[in-house]
Amino acid sequence: MQEKTESLVALIQQRCLWQFVSRAHDREENIDGVLTLVGILLTGGAPKLETPMDRLHYANANSLVTEIKTELPWLSHLGKDDLFTVVTGAIKRIHEITVKKSKNGELFIPGY
Amino acid sequence: MPMKLLDCDTVIPEREQHVYIKEAGEDTTQFLPISNAATIPGTLSERGCAFCGAKLVIGGVLKDTIQLIHGPFGCAYDTWHTKRYPSDNDNFQLKYAWSTNVKEKNVVFGAEKLLKLAINEVFDAMPTIKRMFIYTTCSTALIGDDPKAVAKAVIAERPDVDIFVVECPGFAGVSQSKGHHVLNMGWIHEKVGQVEPKITSPYTINFIGDYNIQGDSDVLQKYWHKLGIQVLAHFTGNATYDECRGMHRAQLNVVNCARSAGYIANELKKKYGIPRLDIDSWGFSYMATGLRKVGDFFGIQDKVEELIAEEEDKWKPKLDWYKERLKGKKMAIWTGGPRLWHWTRAVEDDLGVQVVAMASKFGHQEDFEKVIARGLEGTVYIDDGNELEFFEVIDMVKPDVIFTGPRVGELVKKLHIPYVNGHAYHNGPYMGFEGFVNLARDMYNAVNSPLWALASQNIQEVQ
Numbered sequence: 001m002q003e004k005t006e007s008l009v010a011l012i013q014q015r016c017l018w019q020f021v022s023r024a025h026d027r028e029e030n031i032d033g034v035l036t037l038v039g040i041l042l043t044g045g046a047p048k049l050e051t052p053m054d055r056l057h058y059a060n061a062n063s064l065v066t067e068i069k070t071e072l073p074w075l076s077h078l079g080k081d082d083l084f085t086v087v088t089g090a091i092k093r094i095h096e097i098t099v100k101k102s103k104n105g106e107l108f109i110p111g112y
Numbered sequence: 113m114p115m116k117l118l119d120c121d122t123v124i125p126e127r128e129q130h131v132y133i134k135e136a137g138e139d140t141t142q143f144l145p146i147s148n149a150a151t152i153p154g155t156l157s158e159r160g161c162a163f164c165g166a167k168l169v170i171g172g173v174l175k176d177t178i179q180l181i182h183g184p185f186g187c188a189y190d191t192w193h194t195k196r197y198p199s200d201n202d203n204f205q206l207k208y209a210w211s212t213n214v215k216e217k218n219v220v221f222g223a224e225k226l227l228k229l230a231i232n233e234v235f236d237a238m239p240t241i242k243r244m245f246i247y248t249t250c251s252t253a254l255i256g257d258d259p260k261a262v263a264k265a266v267i268a269e270r271p272d273v274d275i276f277v278v279e280c281p282g283f284a285g286v287s288q289s290k291g292h293h294v295l296n297m298g299w300i301h302e303k304v305g306q307v308e309p310k311i312t313s314p315y316t317i318n319f320i321g322d323y324n325i326q327g328d329s330d331v332l333q334k335y336w337h338k339l340g341i342q343v344l345a346h347f348t349g350n351a352t353y354d355e356c357r358g359m360h361r362a363q364l365n366v367v368n369c370a371r372s373a374g375y376i377a378n379e380l381k382k383k384y385g386i387p388r389l390d391i392d393s394w395g396f397s398y399m400a401t402g403l404r405k406v407g408d409f410f411g412i413q414d415k416v417e418e419l420i421a422e423e424e425d426k427w428k429p430k431l432d433w434y435k436e437r438l439k440g441k442k443m444a445i446w447t448g449g450p451r452l453w454h455w456t457r458a459v460e461d462d463l464g465v466q467v468v469a470m471a472s473k474f475g476h477q478e479d480f481e482k483v484i485a486r487g488l489e490g491t492v493y494i495d496d497g498n499e500l501e502f503f504e505v506i507d508m509v510k511p512d513v514i515f516t517g518p519r520v521g522e523l524v525k526k527l528h529i530p531y532v533n534g535h536a537y538h539n540g541p542y543m544g545f546e547g548f549v550n551l552a553r554d555m556y557n558a559v560n561s562p563l564w565a566l567a568s569q570n571i572q573e574v575q
Contacts, residue, residue, distance in 0.1 A: 013139070013485040013486075014485060017370070017391070017392070017482065020481050020485075021370075021378075021388070021390070021478075022374055022478055052387045053387055055387070055408075055409050056364070056389055056409060058408060058409075059404075059405040059406070059408035059409040060389070062404075062405075062408050063405050063408070066404075096141070097139055097140065097141055098481065101141035102140065102141060102144075103140065103141065103143075103477065104144065104481060105477060106148075106476060106477060112297075112374075112378040112379060112382075
């Protein structure tokens with residue numbers, strides 16, 4: 001499962017700009033918002049689209065799901081529990097790469 | 113491989129922390145070049161100044177605004193002619209350069225009176241123009257002029273005009289990046305919210321970080337128009353001063369150049385709750401992805417698919433023609449910062465071109481996180497590169513073509529390596545579907561030009 005998680009992480013790293021916005025709190029909001037929705041979309045769930053931020057995360061998530069279906073087709077065939085493990089693992093790892101262990105010295109500067 | 117100390121840098125070993133070669137299995141938690149840091153003494157940087165970042169990149173693009181540069185006239189000339197950003201009002205902003213022409217006596221006695229005189233002179237000379245940016249420069253900042261006070265006094269006397277002052281002398285910050293920041297933050301805090309735009313569509317956006325270089329904004333505007341999306345403000349391609357004062361009413365900020373204008377998108381989110389959607393407007397597949405995201409946000413997916421199909425029908429065969437001929441070519445990208453990450457995967461996916469070296473003049477670590485995540489293994493990533501490093505890296509990676517600015521462009525031309533203007537383009541626009549075909553064409557023409565071989569011949573020895 002670890003290998004599958006790493007494949008998803010590699011795809012996200014390569015394709016998604018939302019994980020790299022300027023400040024840690026914005027990155028965290030995007031990572032959680034988009035990737036949680038990716039899990040919902042891959043399992044056929046209905047996304048909640050109540051606020052502008054919900055719609056933003058949906059736009060980013062839907063595009064990533066399209067990429068996943070092309071680049072990592074096996075992912076959408078995983079059982080619900082395995083899929084949850086992979087997506088949760090990816091959320092954790094992306095947090096690690098882009099926030100917690102990031103060498104970017106500007107992430108925690110107050111203000112923009 | 114950890115950070116790389118190039119042979120030419122042995123006398124300035126601090127440069128090791130600015131050069132990285134990516135290897136398999138590495139990520140940016142292990143290695144990330146230092147960037148947006150002061151240029152190291154001893155390195156011949158090709159960076160521009162902070163004033164230039166504000167004026168040449170962002171402010172000077174506005175099509176209805178006098179750009180008064182408070183300083184010696186050289187500062188005006190050097191930020192007037194090197195970018196080609198046309199407008200649909202007969203290129204007003206490209207036809208004129210305005211300067212207070214500060215001299216020694218003004219440095220000694222102060223230049224505020226001169227500034228006030230110049231503001232009035234230029235408004236009198238151009239009576240239909242009612243908007244102005246004033247920029248401080250190194251000299252007028254050092255003598256302590258207060259251009260905001262002068263602007264305030266003029267506005268009191270001429271209530272039909274509006275003036276925005278950018279206090280960002282060349283020495284502020286470490287590169288032109290500081291100028292982007294100062295202009296963005298000043299604009300959002302002083303000017304956004306002052307004009308109420310007329311809303312004509314249920315879908316409204318600001319398109320941020322596109323400067324209509326050789327018509328980029330025009331290409332994208334065609335797409336937004338076809339989708340029924342109203343762009344309240346392009347920040348700042350082909351835009352007016354007052355359009356950019358009405359940015360607070362958009363439903364979505366679509367961001368292309370996150371480096372020069374991500375700040376205003378962040379502030380618009382914080383202050384007005386407008387979400388920020390980052391897209392890549394360069395690249396065939398990237399453009400389609402970006403449009404699909406906008407379509408998902410507004411729930412207009414069908415219209416988006418129709419537009420993409422139409423554009424792909426028209427341009428994909430042309431792109432494929434170039435792809436067939438460019439596949440396997442090696443490219444270097446030595447530009448400001450964002451084009452490294454916008455372009456590296458786009459040229460690989462859409463044209464089969466490998467990017468073997470990338471250098472950023474003013475990118476921050478955020479830009480290096482993006483480009484290292486997207487870029488190839490074995491590729492060289494450089495912050496604030498110097499000329500000797502460029503020579504050494506060329507020997508290492510042997511690029512077939514280099515996309516860079518005119519400064520480094522002149523250098524590589526002397527080595528008879530094909531060069532394409534990566535800042536202002538050779539024959540753009542480069543954004544959008546048709547734009548990427550233009551980029552491919554310029555790359556193809558550069559790589560196949562017979563001039564490089566001819567240039568290396570000694571004409572005295574050629575019959």
